[in-house]
Amino acid sequence: MTGTADQTAAPTPATPRGALNRRGPFRAGERVQLTDERGRMNTVTLAADGEFHSHRGVLSHGELIGRPEGTVVENSAGFRYQALRPLLKDFVLSMPRGAAVVYPKDAGQIVTMADIFPGARVVEAGVGSGALSISLLRAVGDQGHLHSFERRAEFADIARGNVETMFGGPHPAWRITIGDLAQELGQYEQPGSVDRVVLDMLAPWECLDAVATALAPGxxxxxxxxxxxxxxxxxxxxxxxxxxxxxxxxxxxxxxWHVEGLAVRPDHRMVAHTGFLLSARRLADGSERLAPKRRASKSEYSQEDLDAWTPVALGERDVSDKKLRRAGREALGLAERAARATGPAGAGVSDPGAQDPASAGPGGAAAAAPVPGEEQEDRP
Structure with a gap:
């Protein structure tokens, strides 16, 4: 299935997209991170009549709405919570997901090592749940261009909801296309017109010809x-x-690291291997790659090697369509609330429901239903 969901927008606002919902007092529709005295965190979506329930009592959302960020409040049982807006790293770990996310430590390296700059034209393949898309959009800014390709419409719905929740509405620099980058990149991007390409997919070698054609020299x-x-x-x-x-x-x-008085030591747990980063630059046409000479080594792949690169063999979990639809509804519902929270300043960029039906999941634009649960414990 192939379709395109263009994030068309009105003229770019003076305030950068996403800035409005990162400043000022808490508003209904915003995501807020509550941290108790033991360091346990829960993320809630504020509602005018909402409540946060735990085995330690009830906290009314009204205690937070209109209060400044960093407020400490007590619930009905006298337990205290520190309320802050989630940082990007917190949001990524607590947002609805259908596929594994690119962890903040890798997203930061990708943005830096790939030299994603403001105004850049960037192509991304493998949107997943939208974690990397958010980092790329922050880097290119409102005047840049991020064209994301995703094979599955269900993942695109989840990513769209998460991106719009983070930025308070559709981002003017983002365009998402449902389809295979290897087959469709040339239909949308002119040869030599793209500054950077980021591939988060099972078989990136299948896309290298299309990528080399679209990339500008350097x-x-x-x-x-x-x-x-x-x-x-x-x-x-x-x-x-x-x-x-x-x-x-x-x-x-x-x-x-654990730092408490003179007790300074490494943490017992660490975020070790999550993935490898492999980068290269586009040569000018007709130029020859310069590389150190090496002794010949095996470079042929047997059928056994090829079989080892299937999704199941690589440990990918088979995500059910029902779970994807549920995550999509949750993500799009959160995006609607975030758009309302930014008020008129955030509502004029684009209609969140004005998207290509071909790119929508089984629920289409109507999938932006009420969020199944407002409260969500942060997870790694």
Whole structure:
């Protein structure tokens, strides 16, 4: 199935998209993170008549609406909560999802190492739940352009809802197309017109020809892959293509530290391997890749190797259509509330329901139903 959901917009507002719902007092429709005295966090969506229930009592949302960020409030049983707007890293870990998200540590590396700059023309493949799309949109800004390709309409609905929740409405720089990047990129982007390409997909080597055609000389392609077999095959495909520089591979690990008085030590838990990053740059047409000479090594792939790169073999969970539809309804419902929270300033950019029916999930635009549950405990 192929379709296009263009995020058409009115003239770009003077205030950058997303700034309005990051400032000022709390408003109904906003997502707020409540942290108790033991450091446990819950994220709620404020409503005029809403309540946050726990085994330790009830907290009325009215205690927060109109109050400044950083307020400490007590619930009916006298337990205190610290209320703050979720940071991007918090939002990503608590938002509705249908696919695994790109963790903040990797998203930060992608934005930096791929040199995503304000005003850049960026293409993304594999939208998933929209975590990386949010980081890319923040980097390109309102004057940039992010064209995201996603094969599954259900994932596109979830991503759209999460993006609109974060920015308080449709982002003027975002366009999402339902389809295969390898087949459709050339229909939408002119040769040599794209500055950066980010591939978060199972088989990025299948898209390298389309990517090389669309990238401008000097442009960057960044691939996010989960396993060493994917990493190896993608790197060899880049070398074989001949239009890219020598690929550079890395992974990022983050280890927190416990700091309390003289008790200073590494945390017992850390976010270790989540994925590999592989990047290269587009050479000018007719130029030859310069690379250090190496001794010949095995570069052919057997059928057994190819079978190892199936989604099941890589440990991907089979997400049911019912779960995807539920996550899509939740994400789009949160987006509607976020748009209302920003008021007239956030409502004039675009109609959240004005999207291509071909790109909508089974529920279409009507899928933006009430959110199944307002309260959600943050999860890694």
């Amino acid at each position: 442009g960057v392609v960044m691939c996010y892959v989960a396993t060493v077999t994917q990493l190896s095959r993608t790197a060899e495909a880049m070398r074989a293509d001949g239009r890219f520089t020598e690929p550079d591979a890395s992974e990022t690990m983050v280890r927190g």
